[in-house]
Amino acid sequence: MSTLGESPAVLAKRKHVKNNVWCPKTNVEDDPWCDPDNPKMISYKDTVKATSVIKEYIAKTPLNRSKCCVQFNMELYYKFETVHRTGSFLERAALYSLSMLDDEQRAAGVITASLGNWGLALAYHGQRLNVPVTVVIPYTDKCKVILRCQNYGANIIQHGNDLSEAIRKAFIIKSEIQNLTYINGYDHPHVIAASGSIALEILEQLPQTDVVLVPVGGGGLIAGIATVAKKLKPEIKIYGIEPKKCCSFFKAMENDNPFQTVVGATVAEMLAVPKAGCNAFYTARSLIDKMVLVEDNWISRAILHLTEEEKMVTEGAGATALSAFFATPIILPELKGKTVVCVVSGGNTDYFTLCRNIERAKAIEGRLIKMRFTLSGDQLTEQRVKILRIIAKTSCNILQCQCEEALLEESFRKIYFTLICETASHEHACVVKRIMDSMFLDYKFSEDPYNPIQSCVCFPNPMLY
Template sequence: MHKAAKDIKEQEAQKESLGEAPGVLAKRNIVQPVPWCPSPPADNADIDPSCDPDNPRKISYNDISKANALIHEEISETPLLRSKSCKQFEMEVYYKLEIFHQTGSFNERKAFYALSMLSEEQRSRGVITASLGNWALALAYYGQRLKIPVTVVLPSNSSIIYVGRCHELGAFVVSYGENLDEARGQAFIMLKKRGQVYINGYDHPHVIAASGSIGVEILRQLPQADVIMAPVGGGGLLAGVAAAVKHMKPEILVYGIESNKSRSFFKAMENDGPQKTAVTRGLATSLAVPIAGYNAYHTAKPLVDKLVLVDDDWIARAILHLAEEEKLVVEGAAAASLGAFMAIPDVLPELRRKSVVCILTGGNIETITLSRCLERAKAIEGRIIKLSVRVHTNDPHEHLRVLSMIANVGGNIINYLAEKAMPEEDEYDINYLKILCETKGIEHACTLKRVMERLFPNQCKFLEEPFSPIPICACFPRSEDFDEFCDPDNPRTITYDDAVNAQGRIRKYMPETPYTISHKQRDFAMNIYYKLETVQKTGR
């Protein structure tokens, strides 16, 4: 018994000590807080050496000429089409059609040239890129043709069509992040492990030079062109085209057209340099670039004459116009340049009677998006209206009267649905007719609205009235279009003295306009007078 106890004590002595109890340690060794926590060393792994913010590179005409010569050995010159609506726009409008490439966009020029300029060692390692779709397709296509391994990182919300086509073209596809910035970060993480070459789809020098070949073609096809309108995302296309045409024809105007939902190039111009900008998804998804290219910005800044922001509603109208009038199907980014015309004369009145070229950059638009876009554009123009009519369920002829009246006014009923009302006080026998109606235009839509509201008072509700969106004004250069009397930063309040002073000056040239009493005072149960400004020479 004593021997067993002795053996146990010896075994315990041989065990490694766990040290002193935590309570004892806490009393003896007081933990001191770290007074300063140094920042971790900066990780420059995601800095692209070809797009260095500290050493941006300006693309020259010689760079573009070299790219143009090589591109024309592989890619045929794309057509320049005169618009069928020149009279409507009051100018000579031409479309540079980049929608007929194999992958549906001008990115094929960039992909072919960028891959062709790789060394044999770089080709063997392969390339990697982050893209919103079109650039990935083009790179995958020419990677397959030139037998260069391609990896593309697409945002997780990218169209399944882009993902599927890139797979078909032999690219290794990764879906990551909610936007291009997050996808780009993942691409650089993969770059460390794979050792591939990263090619920026809008800021690599070879990419910008290849984009400039479009400008060379335009002036060869239309030497008398006065203005070129280019969509703007990261700025590569704008920079390349501007560098080319300003060298060939210095007096030509170059306008950049950017979606107001992704205004990274606007912010770069405003802050004298690219900076990260919040972007939201819209019709021009290919332009949703969070930060303008450094090479693109420094190349384009001294050459671009004006930068214009357009709303999605104007882009939708441009897509509709191209589909109906020009018989061309394009994506939102491509229609952005034409979208600025939808606001004329409010925006860009200086383009009247000039020869203007719009670059239609691509035609990759999903059928669902296209159908919704066309419907939205028709609603903007007053050609589709939605209304709800309150009718009684115990009057079977009231439905017929509503539909017959719409038909009599000339409306075309696209969709019709009768919904039962939620049981509320005095509404147990009520139905609501939900009607989607097509009209000839804004005037016809307003006529239908007036008739329905008069014949069915307090029963009709137009869910989406026709309207005209407010155009987004040109933003650069400010010096030309800045109005000192309407300064948004220093608005002026008009006083009574200002009005009296104006009246004294006006009376020297215009007599006082009359007023008259309404003949319907008894019907309205009030005294009504009309101030007749309609007697002026111009009618108001």
């Protein structure tokens, strides 16, 4: 007798086992220059060779004494790498890396993945040396960087949400297009060696340097600087300064091995490298005296300080080394009275980002305040005029003024009057608050730092008014 098989009720009770069709991603990221199983240690001789190649085209960058040495209680100097044509120290690395290619490699071209600065430097020197350059950049709002790379003749491909995804895409393209040379922008031996030329200049310009503070992303910059500095002056201290939100190198030091990490959005976006370079790590790990993690608020304050006091515009990554001095409480007390050099690695920022950082830093320092008044009655205009006159007498700059109707309140004659004002200092802001407290009842400061006797992580001292 024929049968139609088991009933649907029986079949429904069976445990369904799915076939495992998962297949791991093919490892296309095969870079013989950056092999985790066979890391390349960069030597002092490598840096000397790199310096001899690039010195004809790369001028020495200025090492300027800070105008605020008394404030920081040390002899503080800045190594301004922002003065290069493309605005960052990576021009040294780009020129040397391209110079070391043979004729066949130059003709075929190079490909790389970049967050911006490395792509700019490689595109610029690629155009100058007639080497075709392809740059894979993660999806970003930095339209200006992409446009500048294109103006230098580079082929720009946007892919991925972070540098890791962009790197993988670059290797996929390399596998499809024969003879392309991939150059890692933070871990290639030539990149590290060329970065070490900065240390040669520092010790030539300021032999009495006690400590060098270096911003850290993938680790190429600190590896090059540490290699040279420790060779020429063994007693010198090398501090790596890394954003807390993207601290792959710090975690590699803790783990004693680089590994993939999750990076968060940070002010120092050029340092957002998910995995520290293997060559950089194994070269630098025994040469670094201290690694310091910094908050974004400290970096914003460092950007503001460099802009106002040193008259130098920098990006978040460029201000990262200095930001360690804006920590609360003080995290580097041992540097008091020392001769310290901060490497300002780059200055590629845009107007919008710079303004946001400046406003943020001013708010952190109590120099940008927001007040909200609740006004009611028949003389709303007169009340607003009174407030504005009082503000004017306190010598504040009124940046924004907004009226908002209280639509759901019982009274139809009620509004919220909001002011954003700029003050000269935190003390000035506290004076304004005392005056407002004495004259108005129904108002509030929006910023928490103006609560009585509060200690904020972004302020050096408890706030009393």
